[in-house]
Amino acid sequence: MEDFLRFVSSRYSIRSYDSEKQVEQEKLLRVLEAARFAPSAANRQPWKIMVVTSVPVLEKLHLAYPAPWFAKANTVLIVKGDISQAWTRNRDGYNSINSDLAILMTHILLAAHAEGLSTCWIEAFDKEMLCEALSLKETEVVCAMTPIGYHPEGEKLIRPKSRKELDEIVEWM
Numbered sequence: 815m816e817d818f819l820r821f822v823s824s825r826y827s828i829r830s831y832d833s834e835k836q837v838e839q840e841k842l843l844r845v846l847e848a849a850r851f852a853p854s855a856a857n858r859q860p861w862k863i864m865v866v867t868s869v870p871v872l873e874k875l876h877l878a879y880p881a882p883w884f885a886k887a888n889t890v891l892i893v894k895g896d897i898s899q900a901w902t903r904n905r906d907g908y909n910s911i912n913s914d915l916a917i918l919m920t921h922i923l924l925a926a927h928a929e930g931l932s933t934c935w936i937e938a939f940d941k942e943m944l945c946e947a948l949s950l951k952e953t954e955v956v957c958a959m960t961p962i963g964y965h966p967e968g969e970k971l972i973r974p975k976s977r978k979e980l981d982e983i984v985e986w987m
């Protein structure tokens with residue numbers, strides 16, 4: 815457990831990428847394999863992971879999220895899902911798609927960290943531009959995207975983790 819705590823507390827959002835260095839295919843496949851094991855409501859697995867390396871598509875992603883550091887990413891993973899395939903709660907019609915996709919993305923971030931790869935969960939994109947770039951169907955939604963890759967040599971990764979204390983976030987009942 816101590817190892818696990820050390821592991822999760824040493825993951826950071828990285829906003830600096832080496833555009834020249836490609837992620838090894840075997841590492842990428844292990845990350846995707848770890849994503850496959852994510853839980854989902856009623857085990858519906860209503861998701862797809864898009865692995866984007868095509869330059870014209872990357873350029874469209876960069877337009878939808880125009881941060882200069884993001885433009886350096888040569889590989890981007892996008893987590894999308896189909897609302898019609900996700901579990902719905904009978905009682906009130908709640909659909910689990912966003913929870914399902916967020917767990918999938920969490921697996922991706924942690925698995926990438928285990929492989930020594932950098933990521934950054936991104937949601938502040940222009941939704942319309944992104945949906946158009948990816949030709950999404952009407953029932954499909956994008957949860958988030960992340961670059962996956964290497965930070966430039968010498969980049970300082972470690973910074974203080976800013977988190978609320980346990981007594982601020984836990985309510986014992």
Ligand SMILES: Cc1cc2nc3c(=O)[nH]c(=O)nc-3n(C[C@H](O)[C@H](O)[C@H](O)COP(=O)(O)O)c2cc1C
Nearest residue numbers: 825826827828829934935936937938939958975976
């Ligand atoms: C739902 C969600 C949306 C996020 N969207 C963005 C984003 O659009 N751009 C960005 O640079 N970081 C984004 N982040 C990263 C957070 O800013 C980051 O996880 C948080 O500040 C904690 O830092 P850490 O990941 O280094 O521990 C997002 C994270 C989450 C969970």
